[in-house]
Amino acid sequence: MLAHFRRSDPFGIQRVLEPQGVLPQQAERVDPSLPIAEDEILIEVESLNIDSASFHQISKVCQGQLEQMEKHILELVHNRGKHHNRVTGSGGMLIGRISQIGPKFPVVDKPAQEGDRIASLVSLSLTPLLIRKILKIHPQIDRIDIEGHAILFASGIFSKLPDDLPEHVALAVLDVAGAPAQTRNLVQSGQSVVVIGGGGKSGVLCLYEAKKKKDVVTIAVDYSKEAIKRLSSLSFVDHIIQVDARNAIEVRRQISKITSGKMADIIINVANIPETEASCVLSCKQKGIVYFFSMATSFTRAALCAEGVGADIDLRIGNGYTQGHADLALNILRESEQLRQIFIEIYN
Numbered sequence: 001m002l003a004h005f006r007r008s009d010p011f012g013i014q015r016v017l018e019p020q021g022v023l024p025q026q027a028e029r030v031d032p033s034l035p036i037a038e039d040e041i042l043i044e045v046e047s048l049n050i051d052s053a054s055f056h057q058i059s060k061v062c063q064g065q066l067e068q069m070e071k072h073i074l075e076l077v078h079n080r081g082k083h084h085n086r087v088t089g090s091g092g093m094l095i096g097r098i099s100q101i102g103p104k105f106p107v108v109d110k111p112a113q114e115g116d117r118i119a120s121l122v123s124l125s126l127t128p129l130l131i132r133k134i135l136k137i138h139p140q141i142d143r144i145d146i147e148g149h150a151i152l153f154a155s156g157i158f159s160k161l162p163d164d165l166p167e168h169v170a171l172a173v174l175d176v177a178g179a180p181a182q183t184r185n186l187v188q189s190g191q192s193v194v195v196i197g198g199g200g201k202s203g204v205l206c207l208y209e210a211k212k213k214k215d216v217v218t219i220a221v222d223y224s225k226e227a228i229k230r231l232s233s234l235s236f237v238d239h240i241i242q243v244d245a246r247n248a249i250e251v252r253r254q255i256s257k258i259t260s261g262k263m264a265d266i267i268i269n270v271a272n273i274p275e276t277e278a279s280c281v282l283s284c285k286q287k288g289i290v291y292f293f294s295m296a297t298s299f300t301r302a303a304l305c306a307e308g309v310g311a312d313i314d315l316r317i318g319n320g321y322t323q324g325h326a327d328l329a330l331n332i333l334r335e336s337e338q339l340r341q342i343f344i345e346i347y348n
Contacts, residue, residue, distance in 0.1 A: 008039035008104050012153040015128050017081070024153075025126040030081040032128035032151060039154035041112065042100035045131075047168070048124065048144045049175045050092040052200065052272035053296040054085040055142040061087075070134045073144065077131050084125040090295035091124030092142075094150055095161070095171045106154055117167070119174045120150070121157040121326060141172065141347050159326040165333060165340075172347040173329045176202035179270060179293045180209040180332060181325035182318060186291060187266060189214040194255060194264040194283060196245050197271035199227025201346075202293060204234065204339060205332055206268050211236035219258055221245055221279075234338055245271050248278035255283040269294045277302040284313045293318030 007014055014037060016022060017029040024030050036042045050058070062068035077083050083091045098116045101107065112118070120127060128151040135145040152158060159174055161167050179202040187193055193210040197203045198220025207218050219239040220231045231240045241254045255264055263285035269276060274296040281302065284290050290313055292302065302315055333340045 004035050005102055006035060006037035008037045010039060010154040015151070028080065030128050032081045032130040036100060036102050036151060038102045038104040040102045041098055041105055041152040043094065043096040043118070043150045043152060044099045045094050045096040045146055045148045045150050047095045047171065048083060048092055048146060049094070049171050050142045050144060051088070051090040051295050052142055053088045053294060054090045054092060056272045057085060057087050059139060066137050069137055074131060074134065077129055082124060082127055082129050088295050089125065093120045093124060093175050094127070095119045095167065096150065117161045118158045119161060119171050120152060121159055121174060121177070121321065127151065143168065157321065162330055165330065166344060166348040169343045169347045170330065172201055172343060173333060174326055176205065177325040177329035178318065178320035178322060180205040181322045181328045182291065183209045183268060184328065185322065186289065187213050187216060189216065191265035192217045192219065192259055194219045194221060194267045196221045196267065196269040196276055196280060197294065198222050199224065199231050200270060200272065202270040204342065205329060206270065207234070208236050208332055208336055208339060219255065219264065221251060230342060245276040245279050246273070248282050251279035252282040264288060266291065269297065272296055274298065278305045281305045281309065281311050281313065284311065286312050289314045289316060291316045291318055
């Protein structure tokens, strides 16, 4: 008996329910039901690693109550067919096992076999997802263990889980793999680099990667005591500023002091809270670069702030994908025993 499949489409457009004619990322609702299409992969999902900005927003609106968060997440995914936060616009990623591969999935370019355990490298905000049951919410690490399935399109990217790192550590790293990879491309020797939200998982990876370039000065900005303690233990962090990044004037004052008034060449924003754009704009030197990886960013707010203060700077949207980003991010934990231990302690 021949297996039945849906018609194929590399971008998953056939799964869009409304509005018609848009990509799954833009869709209000997508269809996560079976069967899969000829060029799709079916994943039995084990855990969701929710985007930090999204998890923070959900926790806040639910007042940190796990039962309310569970109800909120189940309702969101049921209504939209994907985990696509209506407020932040972001999603996250997943870890699971491939249970079926469509006959037209491009396995030559993207080697995969049924039974492989993988982490998705595309956002949950476009990934069809059906949750049968939430098993546990881990609020300290933005992770949700579930029973359910997800669909990966032919255009989607994923990474097989490495054998030499605990799986949830690997998931945490792969979730933000684009940030250190883009940092590698962005930072040049002799520059001063500020990371807003430097104590988080993407922040420490960016600081490490930036410090690889010759004579780079790394400056980490964060607020919580835990983040500051973590940063203080890292040999590749030159300066640490404990301040609320929403206080643009104070952030600028302290960056100015460290740089002797020259301000930063590059600012990388990975904060998980909104309204940190002005701190970046005011702390960046003329002709410098601000790279916004944070999903809490308002690009309208950033652009209008730069215009309003006469800042001739390059405002860039962080791209979560660059070629080789998964291997680069995982290799950081293989290179740095400091970071490896931090990630194991937090995420394992």
